[in-house]
Amino acid sequence: MSPSSPPSSRQLAIEVRDLHKSFGDQQALRGVNLEVPEGTTCVLMGVSGSGKTVLMKHIMALLQPDRGTVLVDGEDIARMNEAALDQMRRKQGILFQANALFDSLTVFDNVAFPLRERTRMPEAEIAETVNKTLERVGLSHATQRFPGELSGGMQKRVGFARATILQPKILLYDDPTAGLDPLTTAAVNEIITTGKQQLGATSLVITPDVASAFGMADHLALMHEGRIVEYGPPDAFRESQHPAVMAFLRNWLRRRAQNKRAAQA
Numbered sequence: 001m002s003p004s005s006p007p008s009s010r011q012l013a014i015e016v017r018d019l020h021k022s023f024g025d026q027q028a029l030r031g032v033n034l035e036v037p038e039g040t041t042c043v044l045m046g047v048s049g050s051g052k053t054v055l056m057k058h059i060m061a062l063l064q065p066d067r068g069t070v071l072v073d074g075e076d077i078a079r080m081n082e083a084a085l086d087q088m089r090r091k092q093g094i095l096f097q098a099n100a101l102f103d104s105l106t107v108f109d110n111v112a113f114p115l116r117e118r119t120r121m122p123e124a125e126i127a128e129t130v131n132k133t134l135e136r137v138g139l140s141h142a143t144q145r146f147p148g149e150l151s152g153g154m155q156k157r158v159g160f161a162r163a164t165i166l167q168p169k170i171l172l173y174d175d176p177t178a179g180l181d182p183l184t185t186a187a188v189n190e191i192i193t194t195g196k197q198q199l200g201a202t203s204l205v206i207t208p209d210v211a212s213a214f215g216m217a218d219h220l221a222l223m224h225e226g227r228i229v230e231y232g233p234p235d236a237f238r239e240s241q242h243p244a245v246m247a248f249l250r251n252w253l254r255r256r257a258q259n260k261r262a263a264q265a
Contacts, residue, residue, distance in 0.1 A: 010037035019068035046223035093163035
């Protein structure tokens with residue numbers, strides 16, 4: 001099986017073909033190929049600087065490729081005008097590492113923001129939609145609180161509520177568990193699973209947390225030096241003989257053992 005070809009006959013939500021991107025003399029992407037079928041969760045892993053975030057920014061249409069193609073729902077985003085790009089971005093919900101919440105807005109107004117910016121929905125309908133969305137993530141009690149008054153896990157849930165308020169077909173998560181404790185990490189992983197179950201959304205997740213990745217992914221991809229060198233279901237990924245995959249998993253196991261010893265000391 002090719003590293004970039006998942007064993008599925010589903011329509012592709014995301015397809016990347018021979019994607020290249022350089023910044024000056026630095027080659028960030030060196031011919032990336034990736035296929036993410038509709039309704040599945042793909043977890044993208046790799047060491048820092050391997051190209052994960054650069055790839056995701058191409059899928060968001062925040063960067064243009066030097067060479068290659070990015071298709072979202074079968075459409076080439078490089079050929080889209082601004083109106084088409086806006087429509088494409090409406091299909092995407094994005095949860096950033098730092099949540100990107102507005103500190104001066106309440107939880108309610110943070111979640112309502114996309115509806116007010118991108119739709120002509122009446123305020124009464126906005127209120128109903130926001131309240132239902134916050135109820136779904138267990139934050140009905142926090143509508144009038146501000147982000148600074150919330151725990152890290154609660155902020156992630158607000159970010160998820162805002163990212164999904166327009167019911168996107170594709171959810172993009174850029175290292176959503178960075179800097180979180182194990183309990184909050186587990187809560188975020190549950191949020192990602194909820195997105196798939198409740199919305200039927202396609203998810204692309206960047207995370208260094210291998211344990212979380214194996215628990216949530218339909219397919220795992222490893223980026224190494226600007227390429228995807230392995231792509232497959234968790235069981236096949238564990239058995240990969242690619243040197244970069246084996247080294248990545250060994251390093252993760254070593255770090256996990258060190259963390260356990262530190263916690264017991």
